[in-house]
Amino acid sequence: MGMHKKRADHYPRIDAFDFRPGKPLRGRYEIVHRLGAGWESEVYLIRERATGIERTAKFFFPHRNEREKASIFYAKKLHKLRQCPIVIQYYLQDSIIHHGVPVTFLVSEFVEGELLSTFLARQPGKRLSPFQAVHLLHALATGMEAIHQLGEYHGDLHSDNIIVQRYGLGFELKLLDMFHWGASSAQHIHDDVINLIRLFYDAIGGAKHYARQPAAVKAICCGLKRSLILRKFKTAGQLRRHLETLEWS
Ligand SMILES: Nc1ncnc2c1ncn2[C@@H]1O[C@H](COP(=O)(O)OP(=O)(O)O)[C@@H](O)[C@H]1O
Ligand SMILES: [Mg+2]
Structure with a gap:
């Protein structure tokens, strides 16, 4: 009991930081404005004072970051995947005291887009x-594919964790916000594949429009049946190769 009480005190529930534009951060950066928020954090555009360079800072809600587990995991994973073009560039970890509570933040590249x-x-x-x-x-x-080739997984692929940087003949994308479900395994990689297919299925209108989709689309979605999808595509690379050779009949 005592343990639980102590932990709850130590990791108070903060659901929004509400930092004001111009707020200094460690003397080196300042807040420009809020970019968004999610389950574990609030994310701000920040500016490095000495250079004027803009970055992104992800401030972890303390109760979602016990013993810094979430932030350390995320930083290490971004660093491990630093050569993967779809992954945002990670720079540094730091912390501030907010209303007496230590709050960890990670600084990474600012991705312009939608x-x-x-x-x-x-x-x-x-x-x-x-x-x-x-x-x-x-x-x-x-x-x-580049992430799976390094034996890693994303763990939280959905349309609020993907930024469209440019859209023309094809898409230029960046991924945010990986989730730590534990050590990488075939199961986690399979979950990523299922989530990719799910994103595709939703992007073309979901269940409402599925019956009228072309055969090539149904051959990808497999009616969203996990076992059927994984029989065809066990990694993102297998899915990519399928897409590069498909034909609309
Ligand atoms: N590098 C970035 N560039 C621009 N916007 C970002 C960036 N990182 C996060 N955001 C915005 O902040 C939101 C929350 O960030 P995210 O890392 O997904 O946090 P959470 O884990 O709390 O969901 C995103 O949905 C997006 O709107
Ligand atoms: Mg998110």
């Missing part, structure tokens, strides 16, 4: 054509 969820919501009918969506899935699968 969340995939926002991008999809403003498309006609809030969905992509199958052909556009195949391009989206190809960019995701290519990016994820």
Whole structure:
């Protein structure tokens, strides 16, 4: 009992930091404005005072970062994946005291663009054509292939964790926010593949439009049946190769 009480005191529940523009950070940076928030953190655009260079700082909610587990995991994973073009560039870890509570933040590159969820919501009918969506899935699968080749997984692939940097003939994307489910395993990599297919399925309109999709689309989605999908695609690389040779009949 005593243990639990102590831990709860030590990791108070903060759901929003609400930092004001101009707030100094460790004398070296200042807050520009808030970029977004999620389950474990609030993310701000910051500026390095000496250079004017903009970065992103991810401030972990203390109750989501007990013993710094989440932030250390995330920093190490970003560093391990630093050669993967789809992964944001990590720079440094630091902390501030906020209302008497230590708060850890990670500084990484600022990715200019639009969340995939926002991008999809403003498309006609809030969905992509199958052909556009195949391009989206190809960019995701290519990016994820590099991660799977290093034996790693993302763990939290959904449309609020993907930034569309540019969209033209194809997509340029960055991934945010990996989740730590424990040591990497085939199961975690399979979960990424399932989530990629799920993103594709949702991007073309989900269940409502599935029956009328072309055969090539159904051959990718497999009705979202996990066992059928994994029989075809065990890694992002296998999915990428399938997309590069598919034909619309
Ligand atoms: N590098 C970045 N560049 C621009 N926006 C970002 C960046 N990182 C995070 N964001 C914004 O902040 C939100 C929360 O960040 P995220 O890392 O997903 O935190 P959480 O783990 O709390 O979900 C994202 O959905 C996005 O809107
Ligand atoms: Mg997130």
